[in-house]
Amino acid sequence: MDTKSKKILAAFKRQGARIETRARVKLAVKKDFSLWYTPGVAVASSYLAKHPKETRNLSVKKNSVAVVSDGSAVLGLGNIGPYGALPVMEGKALIFKGKANIDAWPLVLDTQDPDEIVRIVKAIAPSFGGINLEDIAAPKCFDIEKRLVEELDIPVMHDDQHGTAIVVLAGLINAAKVVKKDMKKLRVVISGAGAAGTAVAKLLVAAGVKDIVLLDRLGTIYAGRADLNSHKAELAKLTNPRKVKGDLADAMRDVDVFIGVSGRGLLKAAHVASMAPRSIIFAMANPEPEILPEDARRAGAAVIATGRSDFPNQINNSLVFPGIFRGALDKGVKKITQETKIRAARALATLVVRPTAAKIIPDMLDPRVMKAVARAVH
């Protein structure tokens, strides 16, 4: 472990928990106990037994989100299990509170079986106003989310998919303005066809982008490729109208946009140089992007974004998930539709009044972000 990592680990050890609970009522005198605990609580319990839908008005369900992971795809670290996942989920709970005053609790699961995950999340749902799925591997994340969205009466969102997709679309709206191209006519390559790549592709299609080529480890995804699972076969139908076959070099020629949700250093200067003029690069692999911004710029890219806070244009889900759930909780919205996501992306994009190559997306510290996204949810 390097010195910097040692310092970080020492900080986590000193800190212990990063979130805690807090009482919202006083427990000072006997009367407080008899109102908020027994016997008073029996009145609320009897009432909710008869009117379960009122639970969201008189309990933690009003303002709470479970941040759920099985630890099967944590950051860039892979399948590291529930204990490895916990610091990330706790960090998200921290951001939920800091950004949107939402009471989120991390729930990391000691199972990676999709049916079990669905059963468990359904079983714990009564205490929560929403479910943020996180760091669950593709392709099982798609079915898990779909079933939970269908079967629960509270909002469920897999943030690796949709949080990422919304910020990417927001960034792309402004990047297109910077390079003076029509967003719908952009040729886009997406490197990585996991949770994020899939959701980005689907949202860009929904937003009107017509020419998207996705790549997984084996190359471009096209209708008829023999080894595609059902999710990738569906993507093949939605994308790749030019039926591009081959590897990244084949896909990159003459395209306008590269969106990387894959791995470090994967994009070479020659790839960038082969793109159309005024190209756009979103190299979001974390912590090491597909190409370093300076290398992309030297190879000719006009607008460059990464997932990192130490470069300009940080594409980060934290811009989105607090506002999405704030809006959903406040307005009783149960499904986060593609239309909602597009509205959220537009709202985010609009916060940058005059986009430039160095500024296509609002800053994580911009206090307007959460509310702008929340307003888009209805």
Add this chain to the structure above:
Amino acid sequence: MDTKSKKILAAFKRQGARIETRARVKLAVKKDFSLWYTPGVAVASSYLAKHPKETRNLSVKKNSVAVVSDGSAVLGLGNIGPYGALPVMEGKALIFKGKANIDAWPLVLDTQDPDEIVRIVKAIAPSFGGINLEDIAAPKCFDIEKRLVEELDIPVMHDDQHGTAIVVLAGLINAAKVVKKDMKKLRVVISGAGAAGTAVAKLLVAAGVKDIVLLDRLGTIYAGRADLNSHKAELAKLTNPRKVKGDLADAMRDVDVFIGVSGRGLLKAAHVASMAPRSIIFAMANPEPEILPEDARRAGAAVIATGRSDFPNQINNSLVFPGIFRGALDKGVKKITQETKIRAARALATLVVRPTAAKIIPDMLDPRVMKAVARAVH
């Protein structure tokens, strides 16, 4: 609904949630995000993936308890399901924080299947430092708790059983002093053989009480009674050495102690009058006790306790569960043994220096209680 209940309900509606989360670190500048969220959090995640046992030192696991119920036996309200149970679990979470600074989160489950409950609690355990089971019906509560205690490496306690048993034992230690009888020689009747009655009986046996007669709805429990389930058959072996058969009237004759965890108004003046001199009555049915204190006194009882805050000697689990989990979390104690419970009861009893008929148990507001119980856990 009566006027008082309407007022209570209105207070719950105005209040919404009674607990919330709170950040324990600052999220003000970019550096805060990069330490406590990405990329810093990856260091903690990688570390815990390799050293999962360290999770309790650098995450919410350090100080958190899940308050879990399936809503199958809520207060005296019966099987009212997860939504009905939530106000009680949230109330317990509030008391965990107020009394012991423990971060507890209510998890009410949308299933009442024992195997499912065990699977779910095991699956969510990685995020928590302890599991407080609550308001789960007997007899399934016994197996659920037993399996979780065996299979998890964090403390698990069904509070309806053991919280109640500890306070009862504490009260009995002091009540015996007040009436100048040897506790171990007391003849005890326990009305109710559910979660609480069973645990009280077992703990009193462990503490040396030899003559206990339990009753369920069909009368006294004795070895060989035809209809006993396995839990009650086990109780029959541990108790009723005089092989008393019959109903409450038969059981009450010449005994020293009545412990009621059953139903309102069940104990009559004639029952009390038939007891041995200087009798002790713990009438803990909630909110209406088995007998009102004034009626018990008029019938000759010397020491009277109830579950209510508006009478003297309130036998309430809140005296126990915060300290039990505080001690267990602080000292890494994984099993709450009978020895621990007896120590906790003695510690509670000792806080009343000179017990009297009006004061056998510390007050819920007594600030020494939590720490005294916590010290007993080791």
